Amino acid sequence: MANTKKVSAGRKKLLYVRKNYDLYLLLVPTLVFIAIFNLVPLWGLQIAFRDYKLMAGGTPWRSIWASKWVGLNIISKVFGKSEFTRALRNTLVISAMKIVFTFPLPIVFAIFLNEVRSNGFQKGLQLIVYLPHFLSWVVVSGLFVSLLNSMGPVNKLITSLGGAKIRFLMDNSWFRTILIVSEAWKEIGWSSIIYFAAIAGLDMECYEAAIVDGASRFQKMWYITLPGLLPTVVLMLIIRMGNIMDAGFSQIFAMYNPTVYESADIIGTYVYRLGLGKLDFSTGTAVGVFNSIIGLVLVLLSNVFAKRATGKSIW
Amino acid sequence: MSKRMVALLLAALLVISAIPALAADADKPTLKILTYYLAFDPYEQPAYGIEEEMTGYKVEWYTLPSDNADQTLMLQIAGGEQYDLMLRLSPAQYSELHQAGLLLPLNDLLDANGNYIKEAVDATAWPTSTDENGVIDGIPQEGFNGPKEGGDPYGVLKTSIAMNMDLAAEYNLEQPTTIEEFYNCCKVYTEATGKPAFTMGKGAWETQTIMPAFDMSGALWYNRDGVFTHRLNTEGMTEYLAFMQKLYAEGLLDNDMPINTNADAKEKFTNGTALFYATAGFWDADALNSAFEATGSVPQINFLGSLTKSAEEQPVVYVSYGVNNYTAIPWSAEHPEDAMIWANTVSEFDNFRKIYIGTEGETYSLVDGQYWPIFPGFSDYTNSDKFTVVIDSALGFIMWQARARKTEAIGAAYAQLNEHVYDYRIESYYESYAAAIPAIKDNEAAINTMINDELLIAITNGTDPATAIADLETKLEEENWTEYCEAYQAWFEANKFMYE
Amino acid sequence: MSKTRKKAQSYLTRRTAFDYIDMVVLSLFGVMILLPVLQVVAKAFSGEGPVIAGLVTFWPIGFQTDTIGYVVKKGxxxxxxxxxxxxxxxxxxxxxxxxxxxxxxxxxxxxxxxxxxxxxxxxxxxxxxxxxxxxxxxxxxxxxxxxxxxxxxxxxxxxxxxxxxxxxxxxxxxxxxxxxxxxxxxxxxxxxxxxxxxxxxxxxxxxxxxxxxxxxxxxxxxxxxxxxxxxxxxxxxxxxxxxxxxxxxxxxxxxxxxxxxxxxxxxxxxxxxxxxxxxxxxxxxxxxxxxxxxxxxxxxx
The missing domain is CATH 1.10.3720.10 (MetI-like)
Structure with a gap:
């Protein structure tokens, strides 16, 4: 062929940029946006390592630099609280349980709903199942309380069948289950949208070829639909790992009560209660940094793992 | 026309066009006022228009969020966000701002334009916003929960336990006045029906009816023979906890209590499950009536008086005195003098009354020293209490009762509650005055939450009260319990005279 | 239309037992999701009294649209x-x-x-x-x-x-x-x-x-x-x-x-x-x- 000249890697890169300058042009608006709105504020992340006093430097902005540097003191104080270990344990256990039990459900739902031949049925059901997503946890909590309290329909059913009343929301052995069930109820529909979109984008020709080859329903699901969904599933799972330290603050805050602190008090709710009435920006930021670091490590690890196991990763 | 005529005409035109410019000097600036969370649109309230007319100033209203209000406030003011006036600052918020030096000293402004304000603010309140050098930077408003020393206590009773008298009659139960009778009522009812007799919203405290029987109430600190004692350490606390545990364990107290919202408790009361409901306020009368109507018939509802240990004891009500909120001007205000004039105008007694309850004969009537609302005009004033600045607390207490009598049923409930108030012993407490002290302001919320949570758990699982309290105090140590208590003790030393 | 495509189309429109089971299960699921949401909607159209007393389950009691009207007119x-x-x-x-x-x-x-x-x-x-x-x-x-x-x-x-x-x-x-x-x-x-x-x-x-x-x-x-x-x-x-x-x-x-x-x-x-x-x-x-x-x-x- 024509060009066998050895070109240096650096030169190659420059050529690429020149040839595809319009790609970089496309990137500019977003890069500028995140530089202003995401990167600049990150300079304030150091509040996590300082004893931040709003007026230490005359204005809150200057006070960031002017506040005393205390390094890991802030987060150590949080670690040292008597119930922190319990909070950490609860955070990880509840998050893990949620991933294991509620992550697969939207996928299964999407696949099976997709199998229904009637477009009308699909559209109608989709419209219904995503409704709970729009209710705030405060409202959903109220719904579950009226459902599960000692005089509610569920307990009425249990006692009529001869069982003893179960205190779902006040029993440490039940509460986590309720958290998972209520989260599933609220979010399955909404979370399945992305999988529907992914299925909709799959190439029909594969399916047609499979039919001609005499593939059964389940074979099609297993060999075409599932692999087609794999990149999406991997992406969603990796990002979910990044959020592992948020075991569902809004949900737990709305639904918990002191009798279930033992099993459901997570880091977020614990730090919230201790910080009441205090103007403590440092602790909140420190806990945030702690959560983010763990999330970052997990994202990197799961990305590597996903690449090895499935060949797909997010970069 | 001759040249002279033209010149005269031009001159006249010039003069005429200058007149509006001269008058424009009298233009009043628009004031930016920041206040706490409002559940309604301030621009739609009649009070808004009334104030504009009264003061001549246009106001732009700004409100803090209901969540994270303190942080938002501090960030905004420290960052120089421009407001001319800040209303309804909690003592904690005022204290933060004061310590950060973000408030404008008000002495000169008050001397120049604050005569009505100076009249309205109680003498006992000024020291809380004056520093050692006599610099005042906040205008305190005392709470009007009750009358001044020796005044008429009518109206101090506002909440209690509501009792379904029709339901009680079915089981031959009478309105209890002692703790013993209350327990028996519950016992008989629950044994006969299998349903919990007493339902309550979540929380460890029933402060108006049950706790007074154990010498406690909503107050956190009590003067026991000159020793300032926290609720946790009073003799009554272990007894109170034991009593609540007994109610809970025997199913007399709704076992769902830890997850009940106030609405859930109301539900169980109005659908005929429970005999007693806490915490019922006189304002619930309409809601309870309409709910009972929906389920069938409206029963007679009585509010229990504070329970006592024995029949001979006098029932007691605890009334809190202290500074309720502050008004202040931030350092970044553009129009401090105008803000002060606005606040002053609004605090003049007749002006206050006009904003608060309207016009005599039209929206309210004054009968035997008591204020009664006139409908339909009075419903316009539902939210007008958020538009005021300061008022003398004794006068405010009396006027507030007009607002308390919102409807006939509510007025009747309020009257029923206060029917026997003259038989009560009034215990006043003053701990609110200490709310701005740093060690207290920083820790009280977290400490109170922890106490409430731990004792709620103790009530439900029946651990020995004394042990529960001891364990609790160990946990509280982590949350600056010692500093908190020491700060209160120091405050008490300096302010003992209030409790005498 | 090609023969393959015709065959594919007819195959695709045929319903099997799986289809029916699928639809039934999914419908049940949909009902479970919908019912609690209905309660909120029902409350919005009910009178205040029944709501406070906790009587409203899935259908409004004392049906009225005044509340909705009141809400949307609020400034x-x-x-x-x-x-x-x-x-x-x-x-x-x-x-x-x-x-x-x-x-x-x-x-x-x-x-x-x-x-x-x-x-x-x-x-x-x-x-x-x-x-x-x-x-x-x-x-x-x-x-x-x-x-x-x-x-x-x-x-x-x-x-x-x-x-x-x-x-x-x-x-x-x-x-x-x-x-x-x-x-x-x-x-x-x-x-x-x-x-x-x-x-x-x-x-x-x-x-x-x-x-x-x-x-x-x-x-x-x-x-x-x-x-x-x-x-x-x-x-x-x-x-x-x-x-x-x-x-x-x-x-x-x-x-x-x-x-x-x-x-x-x-x-x-x-x-x-x-x-x-x-x-x-x-x-x-x-x-x-x-x-x-x-x-x-x-x-x-």
């Missing part, structure tokens, strides 16, 4: 509603622009600097600076108490960008190559070729952004104190929360005047319903992109 609701609509429309437009323009270059494995840029994105996805720096930034940009604060905060989600990028990466290369051979620039390819093929993901992410903006509560808390500029969710959230507990941790009634004038439960339910309906209306328009029809793919051989 504070209308202003909050308007604010949210503007913020959502403007915000979603801006967001889609930023997301699509950044996802496309990043979907090209040969892009120089790709890994570095992706690391930066992941970093900002996970690390948030908190209240103070964000507030101070918006303040110094003069955006506090303006609608722009509600538009810019939440205008770019790395997560959504990854979704779009993922989708672009899965598109067959042959289409882009064809465009390249025809001499189209990158931007041209994106607009004329890639985007039309990406409607499912564009619809999904548009929906995600729209709902994100509509539901955004924190932006109002941080940046807006103007009484008539609060977004709808903040108005709604505060309304629902204030009714929860009337006593504080010490057992005392919080601000008695506010407690006396609490909005009724049916009013709250009505406000929830009215605040949710607008965004529900958006969904059906986008839904056609999610439901796989009998359409044949656009790629030939």
């Amino acid at each position: 504070e609701f209308l202003k909050a509603f308007q604010t949210s609509v503007i913020a959502t429309v403007a915000g979603t437009t801006l967001s889609m622009f930023l997301t699509v323009t950044s996802a496309y270059p990043l979907s090209k494995p040969t892009l120089v600097g790709r890994k570095f840029i992706l690391y930066v994105f992941v970093f900002i996805m996970l690390f948030h600076a908190g209240m103070v720096p964000n507030y101070l930034l918006f303040r110094s940009l003069g955006l506090t108490n303006t609608i722009w604060a509600l538009i810019f905060s939440g205008a770019f989600s790395v997560f959504n960008m990854f979704i779009v990028k993922n989708y672009f990466e899965a598109l067959p290369e042959s289409v882009e190559e064809a465009a390249r051979i025809d001499g189209a620039s990158n931007i041209r390819t994106l607009v004329s070729v890639i985007l039309p093929m990406s409607m499912p993901v564009v619809a999904t992410v548009t929906l995600y952004y729209a709902v994100g903006f509509w539901n955004n509560y924190m932006a109002g808390v941080l940046y807006i104190t103007k009484a008539d500029l609060k977004p709808l969710q903040q108005y709604l959230y505060d309304l629902v929360r204030q009714a929860l507990d009337t006593t504080d941790a010490a057992g005392n009634i919080k601000d008695i005047d506010s407690t006396m004038n609490l909005t009724g439960e049916s009013v709250r339910a009505a406000t929830i319903v009215v605040s949710t309906v607008p965004i529900l209306i958006v969904y059906p328009f986008l839904q056609k992109y999610f439901v796989k029809g009998m359409t044949i793919g656009s790629v030939k051989g």
Whole structure:
């Protein structure tokens, strides 16, 4: 062929940029946006390592630099609280349980709903199942309380069948289950949208070829639909790992009560209660940094793992 | 026309066009006022228009969020966000701002334009916003929960336990006045029906009816023979906890209590499950009536008086005195003098009354020293209490009762509650005055939450009260319990005279 | 129509036992999801009395539309509603622009600097600076108490960008190559070729952004104190929360005047319903992109 000249890697890169300058042009608006709105504020992340006093430097902005540097003191104080270990344990256990039990459900739902031949049925059901997503946890909590309290329909059913009343929301052995069930109820529909979109984008020709080859329903699901969904599933799972330290603050805050602190008090709710009435920006930021670091490590690890196991990763 | 005529005409035109410019000097600036969370649109309230007319100033209203209000406030003011006036600052918020030096000293402004304000603010309140050098930077408003020393206590009773008298009659139960009778009522009812007799919203405290029987109430600190004692350490606390545990364990107290919202408790009361409901306020009368109507018939509802240990004891009500909120001007205000004039105008007694309850004969009537609302005009004033600045607390207490009598049923409930108030012993407490002290302001919320949570758990699982309290105090140590208590003790030393 | 296609079509329209079981199970599931939601709707159309007494289950008692009427005429609701609509429309437009323009270059494995840029994105996805720096930034940009604060905060989600990028990466290369051979620039390819093929993901992410903006509560808390500029969710959230507990941790009634004038439960339910309906209306328009029809793919051989 024509060009066998050895070109240096650096030169190659420059050529690429020149040839595809319009790609970089496309990137500019977003890069500028995140530089202003995401990167600049990150300079304030150091509040996590300082004893931040709003007026230490005359204005809150200057006070960031002017506040005393205390390094890991802030987060150590949080670690040292008597119930922190319990909070950490609860955070990880509840998050893990949620991933294991509620992550697969939207996928299964999407696949099976997709199998229904009637477009009308699909559209109608989709419209219904995503409704709970729009209710705030405060409202959903109220719904579950009226459902599960000692005089509610569920307990009425249990006692009529001869069982003893179960205190779902006040029993440490039940509460986590309720958290998972209520989260599933609220979010399955909404979370399945992305999988529907992914299925909709799959190439029909594969399916047609499979039919001609005499593939059964389940074979099609297993060999075409599932692999087609794999990149999406991997992406969603990796990002979910990044959020592992948020075991569902809004949900737990709305639904918990002191009798279930033992099993459901997570880091977020614990730090919230201790910080009441205090103007403590440092602790909140420190806990945030702690959560983010763990999330970052997990994202990197799961990305590597996903690449090895499935060949797909997010970069 | 001759040249002279033209010149005269031009001159006249010039003069005429200058007149509006001269008058424009009298233009009043628009004031930016920041206040706490409002559940309604301030621009739609009649009070808004009334104030504009009264003061001549246009106001732009700004409100803090209901969540994270303190942080938002501090960030905004420290960052120089421009407001001319800040209303309804909690003592904690005022204290933060004061310590950060973000408030404008008000002495000169008050001397120049604050005569009505100076009249309205109680003498006992000024020291809380004056520093050692006599610099005042906040205008305190005392709470009007009750009358001044020796005044008429009518109206101090506002909440209690509501009792379904029709339901009680079915089981031959009478309105209890002692703790013993209350327990028996519950016992008989629950044994006969299998349903919990007493339902309550979540929380460890029933402060108006049950706790007074154990010498406690909503107050956190009590003067026991000159020793300032926290609720946790009073003799009554272990007894109170034991009593609540007994109610809970025997199913007399709704076992769902830890997850009940106030609405859930109301539900169980109005659908005929429970005999007693806490915490019922006189304002619930309409809601309870309409709910009972929906389920069938409206029963007679009585509010229990504070329970006592024995029949001979006098029932007691605890009334809190202290500074309720502050008004202040931030350092970044553009129009401090105008803000002060606005606040002053609004605090003049007749002006206050006009904003608060309207016009005599039209929206309210004054009968035997008591204020009664006139409908339909009075419903316009539902939210007008958020538009005021300061008022003398004794006068405010009396006027507030007009607002308390919102409807006939509510007025009747309020009257029923206060029917026997003259038989009560009034215990006043003053701990609110200490709310701005740093060690207290920083820790009280977290400490109170922890106490409430731990004792709620103790009530439900029946651990020995004394042990529960001891364990609790160990946990509280982590949350600056010692500093908190020491700060209160120091405050008490300096302010003992209030409790005498 | 080719014989294969005919056979495929008829095969596809045949219903088996699996289909029926599938539909039944899914319907049951749908009912389970729907019933509790119905309770909120029922409360919005019921009289206050039955609601307080807890009599309303799935159907209104004492049916009346007055409560809904009352809610939509309230000044504070209308202003909050308007604010949210503007913020959502403007915000979603801006967001889609930023997301699509950044996802496309990043979907090209040969892009120089790709890994570095992706690391930066992941970093900002996970690390948030908190209240103070964000507030101070918006303040110094003069955006506090303006609608722009509600538009810019939440205008770019790395997560959504990854979704779009993922989708672009899965598109067959042959289409882009064809465009390249025809001499189209990158931007041209994106607009004329890639985007039309990406409607499912564009619809999904548009929906995600729209709902994100509509539901955004924190932006109002941080940046807006103007009484008539609060977004709808903040108005709604505060309304629902204030009714929860009337006593504080010490057992005392919080601000008695506010407690006396609490909005009724049916009013709250009505406000929830009215605040949710607008965004529900958006969904059906986008839904056609999610439901796989009998359409044949656009790629030939």
